Amino acid sequence: MFQPAPRSQPSTVTIPGWDRERFGPLRERRIVLPRTGQGFRLLQPVDFDRLLEFAANDPEEHLPYWAELWPSGIALADAILLDPGTVRGTTVVELGCGLGLTAAAALRAGAQLVATDYSEAALLLTRWNCRRNVGREPAVMQLNWRRPSPDFFAALGSTGVPVVLAADVLYERRDLEPLLVLIERILAPGGLLWLAEPGRQTAADFVEQLRTAGWHDEQDTWTGPWPDASDSPVVVTVHRLRRPSHVSVRW
Numbered sequence: 167m168f169q170p171a172p173r174s175q176p177s178t179v180t181i182p183g184w185d186r187e188r189f190g191p192l193r194e195r196r197i198v199l200p201r202t203g204q205g206f207r208l209l210q211p212v213d214f215d216r217l218l219e220f221a222a223n224d225p226e227e228h229l230p231y232w233a234e235l236w237p238s239g240i241a242l243a244d245a246i247l248l249d250p251g252t253v254r255g256t257t258v259v260e261l262g263c264g265l266g267l268t269a270a271a272a273l274r275a276g277a278q279l280v281a282t283d284y285s286e287a288a289l290l291l292t293r294w295n296c297r298r299n300v301g302r303e304p305a306v307m308q309l310n311w312r313r314p315s316p317d318f319f320a321a322l323g324s325t326g327v328p329v330v331l332a333a334d335v336l337y338e339r340r341d342l343e344p345l346l347v348l349i350e351r352i353l354a355p356g357g358l359l360w361l362a363e364p365g366r367q368t369a370a371d372f373v374e375q376l377r378t379a380g381w382h383d384e385q386d387t388w389t390g391p392w393p394d395a396s397d398s399p400v401v402v403t404v405h406r407l408r409r410p411s412h413v414s415v416r417w
C-alpha cells in the first residue's frame with residue numbers, strides 16, 4: 167500500500183511496482199480544477215533530472231513529458247466534469263494519459279475508460295491516481311502512436327469507440343500523421359475527439375486537416391489558474407471534434 171518514504175524525505179512516497187531506483191521518489195500534490203472546483207490528489211515524480219538521464223537511452227528519443235502535469239490535461243479534466251453526460255457509461259480511449267488527471271476525471275464522470283501511453287511508468291501512476299481519487303482504475307494499454315500493435319486494435323474491436331480523449335499530444339511534427347491515422351482507426355463514425363491543446367502549430371495543423379475533411383469543431387478556452395506559476399500565460403483550447411457519420415476519411 168501507500169508507504170511513507172524514509173524520515174529524511176518526509177514528503178516523498180513510493181507505491182508497489184514503482185521503480186524508485188530508475189525514476190526516483192514520488193510526491194503527492196493537490197489540484198483544483200479551475201471551473202468545476204473539483205479536487206484531485208496526484209502522485210508525481212520529483213526528480214526530473216533522473217528521468218531525463220533515463221530517457222537519454224530511449225530508442226525513440228521520448229522525453230519524460232508524462233511526469234509533468236500540463237494545463238491541457240487540467241482543462242480537459244475540467245471540460246469533462248462540466249459535461250459528464252458525454253462520457254457516462256461510454257467506452258472512451260485516452261491517448262497520452264500522463265499522470266492520469268484526465269483519466270480520473272473521465273472515470274469520475276462515469277466513463278468506461280481505456281487509458282494509453284508510451285510510458286509504462288505513466289500507466290502505473292495513472293492506475294494509482296485513478297484508484298486514489300475515484301476508487302477504480304481504467305483499463306490501461308501501452309501504445310506507441312507511431313507503431314500501434316495489432317493487439318491494441320483487437321482489444322478495441324472493429325466498430326470504433328464513441329469518444330477519444332487527448333490532452334497536449336500534438337507537440338512533435340512526426341506525430342501529426344500517425345495520430346490522424348490512429349484516430350481514424352479507433353474513433354467510430356460520428357464519434358467525438360475531445361482534444362485539448364495549448365496553441366502549438368502542430369495541433370493547429372492537425373485540427374485544420376480534420377476540418378478540411380469535414381469534421382465539426384466546437385471550441386472553448388481555458389486560461390487557468392494553473393497550479394504551476396510558470397504556466398500562467400498558457401491558454402488552452404478544448405476542441406470537441408465530431409467525426410462525420412458517413413464520410414470515410416483516408417489520410
Ligand SMILES: C[S@@+](CC[C@H](N)C(=O)[O-])C[C@H]1O[C@@H](n2cnc3c(N)ncnc32)[C@H](O)[C@@H]1O
Pocket residue numbers: 228231232233234235236237238239240261262263264265268282283284285288309310311312332333334335
Ligand atoms: C505533454 S504530455 C501530456 C500528458 C497529459 N495528457 C497531460 O495533459 O497532462 C504527452 C503524453 O503523451 C505521451 N506520448 C508521447 N509520445 C507518444 C507516443 N509516440 N505514443 C504514445 N504516447 C506518447 C507521453 O508519454 C505523455 O504522457
